[in-house]
Amino acid sequence: MSNENLKNFEPKDIQRGIWNQETVSEIEYKARYGKHRIRGCGATRYMPTFDDIMILPSQLSRMSIDTYREPCETRVVLGKRFATKPLVIETPVMIAGMSYGALSKEAKIALAKATALTGTVISNGEGGLLPEERDYSYRQSIQVLPSRFGFSKRNIEAADMLEFLVGIGAKPGLSGHLMGNKISEEIAKLRQLPTGIDLHSHPRHGDAFGADDMVVKMEQLRSLTKGEVPIFIKIAAGRVKEDVKIAVKIGVDGIIIDGAQGGTGAAPVMASNHLGIPTMPALVQAVKALEEMGLKDDVSIIVSGGIKDGADIAKALAIGANAVAIGTGAMVAMGCKVCLKCHNGVCGFGIGTQDPDYRKKLDIDEAAERVANYIRAITNEAVLLAKAAGKSRLKNLEREDLRTLTLEACAMTGIPLVGSDYVFGQRFGFGE
Amino acid sequence: MEYLDALKIKSTQINNMIEEKLIKDKELIIQNPHSMHNIATGLAIDGKVTIKGSTGFYTGGFLEGASVIVEGNAGWYAGDNMMDGELIITKNAGCNAGTYLYGGTIVIRGSAGSRVGYGMKGGTIIVCGSAGRWAGQMTLGGKLILLGKVGKQLGESMYKGVIYIQDEEAKNNLGGNVFIDKITPTEVDELNTLFKKYDIDAKGENFVAIRPMTTGRHTYVLFNPDLTPEKARKELGKNPKKLEKGVAYE
Numbered sequence: 001m002s003n004e005n006l007k008n009f010e011p012k013d014i015q016r017g018i019w020n021q022e023t024v025s026e027i028e029y030k031a032r033y034g035k036h037r038i039r040g041c042g043a044t045r046y047m048p049t050f051d052d053i054m055i056l057p058s059q060l061s062r063m064s065i066d067t068y069r070e071p072c073e074t075r076v077v078l079g080k081r082f083a084t085k086p087l088v089i090e091t092p093v094m095i096a097g098m099s100y101g102a103l104s105k106e107a108k109i110a111l112a113k114a115t116a117l118t119g120t121v122i123s124n125g126e127g128g129l130l131p132e133e134r135d136y137s138y139r140q141s142i143q144v145l146p147s148r149f150g151f152s153k154r155n156i157e158a159a160d161m162l163e164f165l166v167g168i169g170a171k172p173g174l175s176g177h178l179m180g181n182k183i184s185e186e187i188a189k190l191r192q193l194p195t196g197i198d199l200h201s202h203p204r205h206g207d208a209f210g211a212d213d214m215v216v217k218m219e220q221l222r223s224l225t226k227g228e229v230p231i232f233i234k235i236a237a238g239r240v241k242e243d244v245k246i247a248v249k250i251g252v253d254g255i256i257i258d259g260a261q262g263g264t265g266a267a268p269v270m271a272s273n274h275l276g277i278p279t280m281p282a283l284v285q286a287v288k289a290l291e292e293m294g295l296k297d298d299v300s301i302i303v304s305g306g307i308k309d310g311a312d313i314a315k316a317l318a319i320g321a322n323a324v325a326i327g328t329g330a331m332v333a334m335g336c337k338v339c340l341k342c343h344n345g346v347c348g349f350g351i352g353t354q355d356p357d358y359r360k361k362l363d364i365d366e367a368a369e370r371v372a373n374y375i376r377a378i379t380n381e382a383v384l385l386a387k388a389a390g391k392s393r394l395k396n397l398e399r400e401d402l403r404t405l406t407l408e409a410c411a412m413t414g415i416p417l418v419g420s421d422y423v424f425g426q427r428f429g430f431g432e
Numbered sequence: 433m434e435y436l437d438a439l440k441i442k443s444t445q446i447n448n449m450i451e452e453k454l455i456k457d458k459e460l461i462i463q464n465p466h467s468m469h470n471i472a473t474g475l476a477i478d479g480k481v482t483i484k485g486s487t488g489f490y491t492g493g494f495l496e497g498a499s500v501i502v503e504g505n506a507g508w509y510a511g512d513n514m515m516d517g518e519l520i521i522t523k524n525a526g527c528n529a530g531t532y533l534y535g536g537t538i539v540i541r542g543s544a545g546s547r548v549g550y551g552m553k554g555g556t557i558i559v560c561g562s563a564g565r566w567a568g569q570m571t572l573g574g575k576l577i578l579l580g581k582v583g584k585q586l587g588e589s590m591y592k593g594v595i596y597i598q599d600e601e602a603k604n605n606l607g608g609n610v611f612i613d614k615i616t617p618t619e620v621d622e623l624n625t626l627f628k629k630y631d632i633d634a635k636g637e638n639f640v641a642i643r644p645m646t647t648g649r650h651t652y653v654l655f656n657p658d659l660t661p662e663k664a665r666k667e668l669g670k671n672p673k674k675l676e677k678g679v680a681y682e
C-alpha cells in the first residue's frame with residue numbers, strides 16, 4: 001500500500017482507555033497553569049444512579065390506581081420534629097440553593113416565580129437574599145453558610161425554613177467559589193466583596209467549630225426563630241451514617257443530603273469527581289441511620305444530586321426520602337445545556353452569568369413557566385409510577401416496591417436483585 | 433432596676449425573661465449566670481443588661497440594640513452575628529469573639545482567643561489585651577482594634593475592613609493578602625473617640641492599619657504546596673535514612 005493509503009487507516013478516532021479527551025484536557029490545563037482546574041457543573045465521571053433500580057408495578061398482588069382519573073396526594077410536610085410551623089409544600093420537589101452570583105438575577109427570579117406556580121420552596125444559596133426572590137417565592141428557605149455573605153437577622157426573619165450548610169456534593173469539605181468575572185458591582189455590594197477578585201469563601205462556620213458547639217448554636221437559632229421555623233442541615237454525602245446521627249443529636253428537624261454528582265456553579269474538578277459518595281447509596285445510609293435511631297418518622301430527609309425525572313423522585317421517596325431537591329434540572333429547564341463553563345460567567349442563555357448583555361437573553365416569565373412545567377411534569381411522572389405501583393399517595397411508595405438491576409446497586413441499597421429475592425450485602429429491611 | 437437570678441433558669445427560657453424585665457425597666461442585673469450559653473440572644477430592646485459573672489457560648493449573639501455587660505469572662509463566639517448595640521466583656525473572651533459581626537460594638541477588656549472577628553462585616557471590636565492567631569480572618573468590613581500582642585496569620589485573606597494594631601512584632605505575623613499601612617488622621621480621631629467613650633488608655637496615633645490587598649483579580653495568594661527540591665536536597669543530603677526518621681516532615 002502507498003503511504004497515502006496507510007494514512008487513511010491511522011487510528012485517529014480511537015481512544016486508549018483512560019487517556020481520553022477529558023484526561024488530556026485536564027493534563028493540558030495543569031501543564032499550562034500549574035494548579036488545579038476549577039469549572040462549573042460538577043462531576044463528569046460515571047456514578048451509580050437511581051436508574052439502576054426498577055419499580056414493581058401492581059398486578060394481581062395489588063390493585064393499581066387509575067393514572068388518569070383517580071387522585072394521588074403529592075403534598076409533603078417537612079421538618080415537623082421540633083418546629084411548630086413545619087414546611088408544607090405541594091410537591092416533594094424543592095429548588096436547591098443556587099447562589100445569586102452563580103446564577104443571574106433573572107434566573108433567580110424565574111426560579112422563585114416557578115415555586116409560586118407549583119407551590120414549593122426555593123433556597124436562596126450563598127450570595128444573600130434577593131428581595132425579588134423573597135417576594136416571588138412560594139416558600140423561602142434561607143441558607144446559613146460559613147461565609148454569611150449578605151446574611152443578617154433579617155434573613156432569618158424571612159425564612160420559612162433554615163438550612164445550616166455544611167457542604168455540597170460537588171465540593172464537599174470546600175467552600176464557595178465565585179470567579180472574578182461573575183463578581184459584578186451588584187454582587188460585590190450584596191456580598192460586601194471587592195470587585196476583581198476570585199472568591200474562595202469561608203471554609204468553616206466561624207460560629208460553630210464542631211458538632212458540640214452546633215448543639216448550642218441550634219438552641220440559639222431556635223430562640224431566634226421562636227421555635228417555629230424548621231431547621232435543616234445540608235451535608236454532602238460522605239460518612240452519611242455518622243453525620244446523620246450527629247445532625248440528629250445537634251437537634252435538626254431535617255437533613256438535606258447532597259450526593260457526589262450534585263451540581264455547582266464552580267468547583268475544583270478533583271473535588272467534584274473524587275470527593276463524597278453518590279446520591280443513591282447516601283440516601284440508603286441516611287435512612288438506615290434514622291431507622292436505627294427510631295426517628296425515621298420525625299426527621300425529614302431531602303435528597304439531591306442528579307435528580308432529573310419522576311422516576312428518580314419515586315425511587316428516592318420509596319427508599320425513604322421525604323422530598324428531593326433539584327439544581328441542574330431546574331437550570332436545564334430554563335435553557336442551560338450543561339456546558340461545564342458556568343464558572344467563567346459567559347452563559348449565552350443568561351443563566352450562569354452576571355454580564356448585562358447575556359442576562360437579557362433570559363425571559364424571566366418564560367423561564368419561570370418552563371421550570372414550573374418541568375416540576376409539574378416530573379411530579380406527574382412520579383405520581384404515574386406510584387399509581388401503577390398501587391399507591392394513592394406519593395409518600396406511600398416503599399422499599400418493597402423496588403428491585404435493583406445491577407449487582408452493584410443491589411449491594412449498595414440492600415434491595416433485592418431483579419429476578420431473585422436475593423440481596424448481596426446488607427439486607428435493607430428484606431428479611432434476614 | 434430589675435433583677436434576674438439565673439441559677440435555676442434554663443438557657444432556653446432566659447431570653448424571654450430578659451425581654452420581659454427590660455420592658456418593665458431599662459436596667460437589668462443578672463445574677464448567677466453560671467457560664468450559661470446563649471444569654472441575651474437576639475435581644476432587640478433598648479436597655480442595659482449587666483451580667484454578674486462569666487458566661488458560656490454565644491453571649492449576645494444576634495444582639496440588636498441593647499447594651500450587655502459581662503462582668504467576667506465570656507465563652508466562645510461572644511457577640512456572634514451581632515446586629516447593633518454593645519457587648520462589653522470585662523475580662524477575657526474565648527475564641528471567635530465577634531464572629532460575623534454585622535454592626536454594633538464589642539469591647540473585650542481582657543484578651544481574646546483565636547479568630548476574633550472572623551468574617552466580620554461591620555461594627556467595631558476592641559480587644560484591650562492580646563488577641564490569638566488568625567484575628568480578623570476573612571473580614572468583609574468593620575473595624576478590629578487590637579491593643580495588645582497579636583498572634584499569627586493576622587488578617588488572613590481580609591476582603592474589606594481594617595485592623596488597627598500597635599504590636600511592633602505584628603509585621604512578622606501577618607496573614608496572606610494583607611499589608612501594613614499608615615493610619616489616616618480621620619482614623620486616629622475615630623480611634624481616640626472610641627477610646628474616650630469606653631475609657632480605654634490608648635492613643636490612636638500609636639496604631640498602624642492592616643488593610644486587604646485587593647488589587648487585580650489574580651493577586652490573591654492562596655495556599656499552595658511548597659515544592660522545594662533544592663532545600664530538601666540540602667537538608668537530606670545523600671542519606672535517605674533521614675527521611676525514615678521523619679526529618680523531612682519536621
Ligand SMILES: Cc1cc2nc3c(=O)[nH]c(=O)nc-3n(C[C@H](O)[C@H](O)[C@H](O)COP(=O)(O)O)c2cc1C
Pocket residue numbers: 041096097098099102103124125126127143165167168169234258261262263264265266304305306307325326327328329342352
Ligand atoms: C449554579 C449552582 C450554584 C449552586 N450554589 C449553591 C449554593 O450557593 N449553596 C448550596 O448549598 N448549594 C449550591 N449549589 C448546589 C445545589 O444546591 C444542589 O445541592 C445541587 O445542585 C443538587 O444537584 P443537582 O444539580 O444534580 O440537582 C449550586 C448548584 C449549582 C448548579
